[in-house]
Amino acid sequence: MFPSREDVLTGLKRFKRLAKQDILASSHTSRPEFWRRQAEVRREEYTRLMAWVEEEGVEAAYRKALERYEALPLSNSSEELSPEVSGRQQALELFLGLLGMREEEIAALRGQAADSVASGLSAQGAGQ
Secondary structure, three states, rough: OOOHHHHHHHHHHHHHHHHHHHHHHHHHHHOOOHHHHHHHHHHHHHHHHHHHHEEEEHHHHHHHHHHHHHOOOOOOOOOOOOOOHHHHHHHHHHHHHOOOHEEEHHHHHHHOOHHHHHHHHHHHHHHO
């Protein structure tokens, strides 16, 4: 059972606002271009997810998000992701978490270790 459409949209709007704040804060990081682009991609992904929720419903948005998440390129821990892949991955992980998926379930979708998902989520919370 998924959260209500309104709750999901509210959560996505909050995520989108956080990404906007991260765009503004990116100039104060050691890699401003990377973090600016990563936050921009997150905002774009949240906009896309919101449109799917509004137009097709939460379940359809969930199915499309799963497809997009599973299609992301895999990388090993020593390989850095591009800001586009990193931003999309983070946005989709947060969306799936918003819908009630546990970190372990999200990580299993792509065969990742759960701790790599957790580190991405904690980076989101830290505004990096």
